[in-house]
Amino acid sequence: MTLTPEIIALLTLDVIFLGLGTLALILSLRIAYRWDYAAVTPLQYRLTKQSTLVAVIIKYIFVLKLPLFLFFIYTCDKLSAVITGAMCASGVVNSIGFGLDLTLFKLFNLYGFGFWLLLHAEDASHVRLAYTRLKLILFALLCVPLFTEIILEIGFFTRLDVSKIVSCCGTLFSAASSSASLSLLFNVDARVWVGIFYLVYTVSLIALWLKSTAGVIVSNTLFLIFALISLIVFFSTYVYELPTHRCPFCLLQKEYYYVGYGLYVMLFTGTFCAVGGGLLASITHTIPYRYWRLSGFFNTAYVVSISAYPLAYYLKNGVWL
Amino acid sequence: MLFSFRWLLLEYAVRSLFRRFGKNFFIFFILSFLIFILSSVLMIAESIKAELNATLKTLPDMTLQRFVAGKQTLIPVSRVDALLEIQGVGSVTPRIWGYYYFKPAGVNFSVVGLDAYEEPYSATMARLIKDVDWTQRSPSPTMIVGEGVKTILRENYYNDFFNFITPEGQTKKVGIAGVFHSDLALEANDLIVLPKQTAYEIFGMNASDATDIVLKVSANVSEIPTIVAKIIEKFPDLRVVTRDDIRVSYQNIFDYKSGFFLALFCVCAFAFFIIVYDKSNALSSEEKKEIGILKALGWDTDTVLQEKFFESFILSLGAFLFGLATALFYVYALQAPLLRAIFTGYSTLKPPFALPYTLSGSMIVLLFLLSVPVYIAATLIPAWRTSIVDADEVLR
Numbered sequence: 005m006t007l008t009p010e011i012i013a014l015l016t017l018d019v020i021f022l023g024l025g026t027l028a029l030i031l032s033l034r035i036a037y038r039w040d041y042a043a044v045t046p047l048q049y050r051l052t053k054q055s056t057l058v059a060v061i062i063k064y065i066f067v068l069k070l071p072l073f074l075f076f077i078y079t080c081d082k083l084s085a086v087i088t089g090a091m092c093a094s095g096v097v098n099s100i101g102f103g104l105d106l107t108l109f110k111l112f113n114l115y116g117f118g119f120w121l122l123l124h125a126e127d128a129s130h131v132r133l134a135y136t137r138l139k140l141i142l143f144a145l146l147c148v149p150l151f152t153e154i155i156l157e158i159g160f161f162t163r164l165d166v167s168k169i170v171s172c173c174g175t176l177f178s179a180a181s182s183s184a185s186l187s188l189l190f191n192v193d194a195r196v197w198v199g200i201f202y203l204v205y206t207v208s209l210i211a212l213w214l215k216s217t218a219g220v221i222v223s224n225t226l227f228l229i230f231a232l233i234s235l236i237v238f239f240s241t242y243v244y245e246l247p248t249h250r251c252p253f254c255l256l257q258k259e260y261y262y263v264g265y266g267l268y269v270m271l272f273t274g275t276f277c278a279v280g281g282g283l284l285a286s287i288t289h290t291i292p293y294r295y296w297r298l299s300g301f302f303n304t305a306y307v308v309s310i311s312a313y314p315l316a317y318y319l320k321n322g323v324w325l
Numbered sequence: 326m327l328f329s330f331r332w333l334l335l336e337y338a339v340r341s342l343f344r345r346f347g348k349n350f351f352i353f354f355i356l357s358f359l360i361f362i363l364s365s366v367l368m369i370a371e372s373i374k375a376e377l378n379a380t381l382k383t384l385p386d387m388t389l390q391r392f393v394a395g396k397q398t399l400i401p402v403s404r405v406d407a408l409l410e411i412q413g414v415g416s417v418t419p420r421i422w423g424y425y426y427f428k429p430a431g432v433n434f435s436v437v438g439l440d441a442y443e444e445p446y447s448a449t450m451a452r453l454i455k456d457v458d459w460t461q462r463s464p465s466p467t468m469i470v471g472e473g474v475k476t477i478l479r480e481n482y483y484n485d486f487f488n489f490i491t492p493e494g495q496t497k498k499v500g501i502a503g504v505f506h507s508d509l510a511l512e513a514n515d516l517i518v519l520p521k522q523t524a525y526e527i528f529g530m531n532a533s534d535a536t537d538i539v540l541k542v543s544a545n546v547s548e549i550p551t552i553v554a555k556i557i558e559k560f561p562d563l564r565v566v567t568r569d570d571i572r573v574s575y576q577n578i579f580d581y582k583s584g585f586f587l588a589l590f591c592v593c594a595f596a597f598f599i600i601v602y603d604k605s606n607a608l609s610s611e612e613k614k615e616i617g618i619l620k621a622l623g624w625d626t627d628t629v630l631q632e633k634f635f636e637s638f639i640l641s642l643g644a645f646l647f648g649l650a651t652a653l654f655y656v657y658a659l660q661a662p663l664l665r666a667i668f669t670g671y672s673t674l675k676p677p678f679a680l681p682y683t684l685s686g687s688m689i690v691l692l693f694l695l696s697v698p699v700y701i702a703a704t705l706i707p708a709w710r711t712s713i714v715d716a717d718e719v720l721r
Contacts (some may be wrong), residue, residue, distance in 0.1 A: 009580070009695075018645055086576050
């Protein structure tokens, strides 16, 4: 276990989240159980007040989780200078068995809590607070991945061993990878993944144009998955201008002008607006034009900027990697 | 709108902070003091690490030490030829150096033996002795000393020579030929450079032995791991310390030191946040009345909450910026009196070096995360408690 200032900061905030999250969970379970908008009892009056506390706590957690996600990746990047063999965050993340799960949980929680806030905004502007019970049950469900993430993170940092030798991204993200699913990605021709990526993007645009809620949700979920796969298998090599270097984490380093932060923000915002807006639409039965316009904008921005890399490479060098 | 921004509310929050100046100023003062201490410590650690990393670049590629029964001992110089046979090895230099304890002042001098014709084994060493007339032949041996050594010797009335005491109990008189002027004061301050022969006499060592051996790789730095493996195969009693090993251990030591400090600091900060929680939890009747009037005027719970959030955000952000600014001034303009002793140790000959300016964006983010969100967390529940006050209850 190493106690760098960054790890202490992350753990401190984790403990705060755990405390406040538990409080919010207890309150929300009680409110969800006893909630009755029509009642004029002191209890209902008290519950209404308590539900604002739950909302405040969740807003607090979410607003901090956003920058903390980036900070977590940054911390791993910094630790990679200490741990033998690691050259970027992926080596550090994968040095513990559940490191990748932790990252995925973090991502899932961002989406989940982001959607919760959309629902909350909808609820607060509704005359009869129609979605209060729903949003509190949703929060209780989201608490499971939230607490799992916090426990995993504490476990991750306590188990992190700086003297252990780990693999670098060059071996993790290649056909020789020890993970079966990862090596499968590289055995399939990269052009297939890129083709699917552009296809799914087109489908998602069509779904937006047709205003089909289900279509938008499904196509954007697929878009997220295939965007990540094609990024690892194909696009990242053009960012690094090296045919063997495939890594979704090195993008975040100084050598590549921190381009990954911009790319990931575009990708995650775009897909979140689409999926979150879509789920909201299926609850409120209105079309969330604003979110979907944002989604279309960010997804297109992502596709344009990530496609620019291979194109620029081809124009400069006249060959593909 | 998910996060609508209300400027008037922000203005109201600022005025509200000033209306209760005494109470808020106390919190502001303590919070900025805590942030000041924290940022100073982290900045000093970062700065010293930068200084050490700068000197690291001038170090040789690897250093070989011999271990017998787990303790470092002397290496026979005869091994140099065997090492030169390994492919990829550029130059191999046996070093003779050690510490000389000078009792009257209670300090250790770093004594390095170097011959005039020999290539200096590090770039820094080459720079140090560049300006000094090293080749001058005088009847008695001479040495070149760091500024710190010169000062100590002068205090003990050794103005132009010094008497070393050898392990046999005899004195060895060495003249002072010059003084180093170096920017890298961290390594040259306690340094004495003298001819190899004299160094052997002072340490009472055999001329066929060396303290350790430094090795340079001829061209390809990526061959270092292979060369290390070959050396260990040939001489299993040698330990090879590469430049990368040293860099990693620096990082570990400083992360550990500042982490340790941070862990202690957390206790202090925790106590403070409990006070903040308690203070903002206890509403004065005047404050209650204010909230009551606002509610009667039509403010809803969310607006009051937002106003309270603005208050604690402005207060903590202000304290953060103020603490950060004072820390910058304290560390880089005043060179951090008192606090830097945590990192540099107490050795008399080490101190005089300037902390180089290093401030990264990530450091600011780290400090921000350790202060502002924690403060807001402490005021979250009190703010909610304030905001749910009923108008009719308090105004009655």
